[in-house]
Amino acid sequence: MLTRQRKELLLSRLKEDGQIVAKSLSEEWGLSEDTIRRDLRELAGEGLLQRVHGGALPLAAPLPASPAMGNFAERQQISSDAKPAIARAAAAMIKTGQMVFIDGGTTAVQLARHLPADLKCTVVTHSPSIAVELADHPLIDVIMIGGRLFKHSIVAMGPAALDAIAQIRTDIYFMGVCSLHPEQGISTGDYDEAGVKRAIAAAAHKTVVLASPEKLDTASPFQIAPMDSVGAIIVNAGVPDALLAPYRDMGIDVVLADG
Template identity: 75%
Template structure:
């Protein structure tokens, strides 16, 4: 089998099975593990999958630029935003992450809600400029242009001075084995700090992010309180989280 044919076959297996285990696949195809791993490394460099220990998982479409991500799951994200907005109680202090799903959450906050939103996302702050009763606290730092959020030591230091009731986390990838991950190291550090500074973390997971992986883990799934997903998501994709004791809200 030629290299190009072999790599295409690997992608077909990944799409069908949702993962590749290098050892078992090498035995099934009669190829060396080194050959399989080399192909996986090359495919990962091309952004076609995400390498993990022992094999590979699908790469997240959330690696695309912000403007392009706005067109992905455009019907699911407002529904997720509405469900998340309904969780906020009057008087609470809430962290809202950056990202396209989080923008939908900000848009769904009722005009009568009195609360404080802390965010490192200029996009979220702008959405709430006209809200009559929400106090907005901005976290600064270096602008990570891909997600339009502040990152770096200054952001993490500021987050450490706040205690929030809820953190609505946007993610690139969510997988029952690989956990919660994103594509940038500094962004992962900021999300981790936000999670540690909140009493409860709620993950906003639009359909394209489920069962995918990105390079940098944020926190273990044990630190997550709830996941909000679209009501059309297959039960098989969310059953592992329920089994772990994580609440799942269908939007």
């Protein structure tokens, strides 16, 4: 079979079945898997399909942009009922004596508000909003990271913030993101903010993503990290199982927050 004929058959099978499994097709057609994989790579290079592990899929439609790209005031109105439930589930993860990093963002502010009055721990943050929320907490020690204020997320950024973050090791990092997607990973709308979040995650034993519903299966311009760097995702209990299955399949702990 000529290369051109194989490629035409591959595209025809992809259209019919919606996917190509290289191993199954090699057995059916009596061809080596290497031959099938090579043809798939070339077709992907021509922009005719999407290569995935073990085969190919049709070209994906562009992922929707996250509504979390709006300014702080606008984001406070999005999923306003969902965020307190996520915050309560996150607060329940923190144990006495731990050192945790709480990110900036509207869901993170809710987390700070839901920390129990009898919780004794250390909170590190680069968010003035989080620090103010915890100023009157009787038992929580607050370490404030400084730097240039990034007004979109109300957090400190820049070289000073990165230097301070590099000196601290935390048990849990509660990360706020604009978007998360099984293949595109966790992402945000600013290049420098992505780098700061990456640095915080690198200094944490576990990263927990606070994922209000509008952020799932969306993509923002700048990747923070692939999904395999995430230890857990906290989502609302009403999110469809089909939307969460890919994350569970990666071994990520999906925590369902009840309203």
